[in-house]
Amino acid sequence: MILLSRSEEIVLLAIWKLKDNAYGVTIREKVSADTGHEWSFGAIYKPLKTLAHRGYVEKSSSEPFAERGGRSKYMYRLTQSGEEALKEIRKIYKAIWTEDIKTAFD
Amino acid sequence: MKKSHKDTIPASGKALLWMFLNDEDYRQIVGDFEESYRYRVTTLGRAKAVFWFWFLLFRSLPGFAWDSIYWRGTMINNYFKIALRVIRKQKLFSFLNIVGLAVSLTCSFLIFLHVKDELSYETNFPKADRLYRVQVNSKYGSNFRNWAASAPALGPMLQEFFPEIESAARLSPLGREIFSYQLANGSTKRFEENNGFLADPSVFPSFDLKFLSGDPQTALSEPSTVVLTSTVATKYFADDNPIGKILMNESHKEPLQVTGVIQDFPRNSHLRIDYLVSMPTLLTYTGFPEEIFNHRTWKCMYTYVLLTPHQNTESFDAKSPEFMKDFLSERPGVIEELRLQPIRQIHLHSKLEGDFGANSDIAYVYIFIGTALLLLLIAAVNFVNLSTAQSFKRMKEIGIRKVVGARKGQVIKQYLGESFLLTILSVGLTLLLLNFILPFYSQVSGKTIFFKDVFRAENVLFLLLLIGFLTLLAGLYPAFFASGFQPVNSLKSVRDPRSSTNRLRKGLVVFQFVISIFMIFCTLTIYRQLVFFHNQDLGFDKDKLIALRLYGDFQENVTQNMDALKNEILRNSGVSHVALTSGLPGTPFSNERLTPVGVEDKNTLPMLRFIRVDENFIETLGLEIVQGRNFDKISDQKSAYIISESVAAALNLEQPLGVECRSDVHGDVEPIVGVIKDFHFDSLHNPIEPLVLEYRPSWTGYMLVKVQGKNLTEPIQFLRQKFQEIAPGYLFSYLFVDDVFNRNYENENRGYDLFKVFSIIALLVACLGLFGLTVYAAETRIKEIGIRKVLGASAPSITLLLSREFVRWVLLANIVAWPASYLVMNKWLENFAFRVHIQVWTFLISTALVLLSALVTVSYQAVRAAFSNPVDSLHYE
Numbered sequence: 001m002i003l004l005s006r007s008e009e010i011v012l013l014a015i016w017k018l019k020d021n022a023y024g025v026t027i028r029e030k031v032s033a034d035t036g037h038e039w040s041f042g043a044i045y046k047p048l049k050t051l052a053h054r055g056y057v058e059k060s061s062s063e064p065f066a067e068r069g070g071r072s073k074y075m076y077r078l079t080q081s082g083e084e085a086l087k088e089i090r091k092i093y094k095a096i097w098t099e100d101i102k103t104a105f106d
Numbered sequence: 107m108k109k110s111h112k113d114t115i116p117a118s119g120k121a122l123l124w125m126f127l128n129d130e131d132y133r134q135i136v137g138d139f140e141e142s143y144r145y146r147v148t149t150l151g152r153a154k155a156v157f158w159f160w161f162l163l164f165r166s167l168p169g170f171a172w173d174s175i176y177w178r179g180t181m182i183n184n185y186f187k188i189a190l191r192v193i194r195k196q197k198l199f200s201f202l203n204i205v206g207l208a209v210s211l212t213c214s215f216l217i218f219l220h221v222k223d224e225l226s227y228e229t230n231f232p233k234a235d236r237l238y239r240v241q242v243n244s245k246y247g248s249n250f251r252n253w254a255a256s257a258p259a260l261g262p263m264l265q266e267f268f269p270e271i272e273s274a275a276r277l278s279p280l281g282r283e284i285f286s287y288q289l290a291n292g293s294t295k296r297f298e299e300n301n302g303f304l305a306d307p308s309v310f311p312s313f314d315l316k317f318l319s320g321d322p323q324t325a326l327s328e329p330s331t332v333v334l335t336s337t338v339a340t341k342y343f344a345d346d347n348p349i350g351k352i353l354m355n356e357s358h359k360e361p362l363q364v365t366g367v368i369q370d371f372p373r374n375s376h377l378r379i380d381y382l383v384s385m386p387t388l389l390t391y392t393g394f395p396e397e398i399f400n401h402r403t404w405k406c407m408y409t410y411v412l413l414t415p416h417q418n419t420e421s422f423d424a425k426s427p428e429f430m431k432d433f434l435s436e437r438p439g440v441i442e443e444l445r446l447q448p449i450r451q452i453h454l455h456s457k458l459e460g461d462f463g464a465n466s467d468i469a470y471v472y473i474f475i476g477t478a479l480l481l482l483l484i485a486a487v488n489f490v491n492l493s494t495a496q497s498f499k500r501m502k503e504i505g506i507r508k509v510v511g512a513r514k515g516q517v518i519k520q521y522l523g524e525s526f527l528l529t530i531l532s533v534g535l536t537l538l539l540l541n542f543i544l545p546f547y548s549q550v551s552g553k554t555i556f557f558k559d560v561f562r563a564e565n566v567l568f569l570l571l572l573i574g575f576l577t578l579l580a581g582l583y584p585a586f587f588a589s590g591f592q593p594v595n596s597l598k599s600v601r602d603p604r605s606s607t608n609r610l611r612k613g614l615v616v617f618q619f620v621i622s623i624f625m626i627f628c629t630l631t632i633y634r635q636l637v638f639f640h641n642q643d644l645g646f647d648k649d650k651l652i653a654l655r656l657y658g659d660f661q662e663n664v665t666q667n668m669d670a671l672k673n674e675i676l677r678n679s680g681v682s683h684v685a686l687t688s689g690l691p692g693t694p695f696s697n698e699r700l701t702p703v704g705v706e707d708k709n710t711l712p713m714l715r716f717i718r719v720d721e722n723f724i725e726t727l728g729l730e731i732v733q734g735r736n737f738d739k740i741s742d743q744k745s746a747y748i749i750s751e752s753v754a755a756a757l758n759l760e761q762p763l764g765v766e767c768r769s770d771v772h773g774d775v776e777p778i779v780g781v782i783k784d785f786h787f788d789s790l791h792n793p794i795e796p797l798v799l800e801y802r803p804s805w806t807g808y809m810l811v812k813v814q815g816k817n818l819t820e821p822i823q824f825l826r827q828k829f830q831e832i833a834p835g836y837l838f839s840y841l842f843v844d845d846v847f848n849r850n851y852e853n854e855n856r857g858y859d860l861f862k863v864f865s866i867i868a869l870l871v872a873c874l875g876l877f878g879l880t881v882y883a884a885e886t887r888i889k890e891i892g893i894r895k896v897l898g899a900s901a902p903s904i905t906l907l908l909s910r911e912f913v914r915w916v917l918l919a920n921i922v923a924w925p926a927s928y929l930v931m932n933k934w935l936e937n938f939a940f941r942v943h944i945q946v947w948t949f950l951i952s953t954a955l956v957l958l959s960a961l962v963t964v965s966y967q968a969v970r971a972a973f974s975n976p977v978d979s980l981h982y983e
Binding site for chain 1: 114115131133134135136137138139140141142144162165166167168169170172173
């Protein structure tokens with residue numbers, strides 16, 4: 001069973017949603033939009049590193065961009081095991097968030 | 107793509123990020139920040155964007171920091187593991203390193219404790235920075251004599267004249283006195299008190315002396331009142347309330363009323379105060395008239411002034427000549443200057459006439475710090491040598507690390523980590539050593555230091571600084587050295603591992619020997635000077651000379667009935683001479699002037715040393731009369747002088763015998779009846795001064811008893827008994843004159859004790875390193891030795907082969923060590939008016955000692971290698 005922390009899970013989902021345009025700036029914006037909170041780079045940096053270390057995402061660098069001060073973008077992409085992890089999380093949610101809880105909280 | 111400076115994020119923000127992130131993450135995160143920032147500049151404007159940037163940055167930092175600690179921790183864990191493995195694998199080298207470092211650290215720590223104590227003098231007085239002692243430089247003829255003491259009138263008049271002076275306090279030392287307290291049950295408690303002063307009440311606020319009972323305002327205003335420290339109070343009164351009780355001063359036959367008890371005076375002060383007597387008591391003690399307090403040149407007191415806050419001595423210095431002109435207007439011809447001596451400087455810097463005993467010297471503080479540094483250097487050199495030697499064995503490890511992606515910085519970090527770990531281990535050993543050594547150290551230094559004191563904040567800080575310093579000193583070179591290996595070379599391991607750092611290692615070993623030779627030479631020279639102190643012919647015989655303190659009724663009794671008492675004492679076969687004197691050789695004699703009748707301007711005459719003696723003094727000390735005669739009880743009833751040869755020269759007396767002279771102390775005119783040879787009545791630090799003996803038995807305070815035969819305790823017992831018979835209740839206290847004399851050499855003795863120990867330790871630690879290097883040399887040349895043996899080399903020739911090089915190093919070290927130690931010791935010897943000369947054999951002995959130690963160290967390994975069986979060293983190829 002794969003257990004991710006909440007922030008890792010949110011970041012992982014954001015990367016999946018962003019498809020081919022997932023890098024620091026976009027991930028931060030996406031996560032902030034999804035959750036309604038302003039996330040700092042520090043807050044996404046830690047889960048990103050853990051995810052990369054565990055092999056759920058892979059990192060690649062692009063050509064340098066002028067608007068980044070001549071620096072490359074570091075793009076993130078889900079790996080096979082990253083997708084599996086999402087599936088498993090989904091499965092667990094389905095199991096634990098039963099219908100009666102949903103009606104009680106919504 | 108035009109780059110506008112305005113569009114980039116602040117450099118300080120970048121620097122902050124750089125501190126927390128590794129290179130790759132830094133590039134990524136700065137890029138992200140930059141992109142978002144530019145977007146905000148276009149939408150929100152620059153000011154808001156900058157604000158937004160910093161806000162986001164600071165919110166990000168905790169995340170970055172945590173992450174960096176986490177990942178670095180993983181790597182450090184790995185370094186730590188490897189370091190432990192290295193230490194365990196290289197047991198001998200690690201042992202040599204740790205022991206060497208620990209011994210040096212222990213010594214440095216002890217030196218640190220000592221130096222800290224020396225520098226802490228007077229710091230217990232909150233106003234110490236504003237407190238000064240008034241120094242008086244008096245001109246006599248053509249030379250100045252600089253006094254720590256000053257005249258009674260000076261203090262009050264200074265305070266009146268200078269608005270800069272908040273208060274002035276006078277202290278006048280009382281010398282040894284006997285106090286007694288009559289208990290209710292009729293018995294008497296009687297003690298000798300050595301550290302008492304007549305004092306002004308202003309001494310309490312100036313030195314912030316806390317009263318445990320009594321009123322600071324009135325405590326010392328009345329005559330015959332005394333304030334005790336709590337220790338002294340408890341000694342006499344135990345748990346009773348001392349206030350209002352009467353202490354009897356038996357030396358002056360004067361009852362003193364206790365009006366206050368103060369906290370004990372701090373130990374680390376140039377002043378030692380056990381009790382304070384009110385200033386007006388001077389009149390009842392001495393019978394002087396009130397006018398004595400207006401005396402302007404008699405230096406019998408110490409004046410301490412407290413300047414107002416934020417005041418330096420400049421305005422005092424500017425105005426003091428004007429003040430002195432007025433102050434000395436009635437004493438034409440007397441030329442004096444005032445200086446303010448900060449009390450914080452007295453302990454380490456003051457060398458004035460009338461100082462309280464010999465002060466310590468700042469030079470010794472520097473010498474100790476230097477010694478500590480040298481010891482640490484020697485240990486660090488061992489570390490550098492042993493770890494660069496070992497690096498060759500670890501070339502493969504470093505090669506692999508680099509091939510799999512370690513950067514240079516990481517290898518450096520790993521090596522520094524290892525030296526850090528070794529330092530930490532040796533600190534552990536140091537603590538263990540300190541646990542055992544501190545009790546002995548406390549005994550030797552006279553300062554009580556417990557093991558738990560080691561963990562005081564400033565000591566821990568010092569140890570931490572030392573750890574950091576040693577880690578860098580010992581680790582940096584090997585780290586850069588090893589990290590510079592090219593993976594290709596180190597994995598192939600083709601280079602001859604002995605060639606590249608050999609020169610540095612040699613240089614460092616030579617450096618260690620330089621230090622060892624230097625320290626041993628210094629120790630030997632200090633030792634020779636000390637032997638000289640003890641063996642130099644002083645011109646009198648200080649051995650087996652006992653001094654007994656006379657006081658009160660008993661003193662009068664003795665001086666009046668001296669003949670009878672002398673005959674009584676001389677009846678004991680252990681006693682050969684008995685005499686009376688006012689001062690003991692080795693302690694400062696009084697400074698007075700002698701004016702031959704007919705000389706008008708006495709201000710041009712030099713100051714002379716004076717003591718008062720009886721007719722037996724000269725033969726008791728074994729002084730040599732060169733002209734005239736000894737004092738005679740009958741013909742010198744009206745008193746007379748005997749002068750030393752240098753007095754005759756100083757006063758320009760060609761025919762001194764029969765010259766009538768006036769003393770400026772009592773004004774009587776007396777003839778010179780004899781001339782004695784100059785002798786060392788003061789320590790050998792100082793040149794021999796002109797000395798005048800005055801025949802005046804009633805002004806003496808000590809009885810000198812010359813003892814003969816081996817047994818010293820028997821005559822002392824006899825004297826004790828005799829004195830009890832004559833004066834029941836007399837507190838019998840005696841001193842040996844040679845002890846009193848040798849107290850002047852305390853600084854040198856302590857310096858010698860330390861240097862002796864530290865030079866041996868320096869040599870031992872250097873030999874530890876040398877041992878390690880020899881082991882290494884024998885290891886790397888094992889095949890060479892095997893082949894040589896197969897080809898017929900004898901064991902001695904191989905021993906010679908391995909040790910020859912080390913001998914060359916020691917000899918090379920002499921080139922630096924000899925001139926350096928010659929210069930330093932020559933400078934040190936200049937402290938003494940009478941001194942030994944540096945001699946060649948001292949150099950030779952130091953070199954021989956170091957050479958011998960090096961040879962013993964080296965030969966063990968060399969002999970082992972020479973006798974090894976070549977089959978063992980060659981068979982696996």
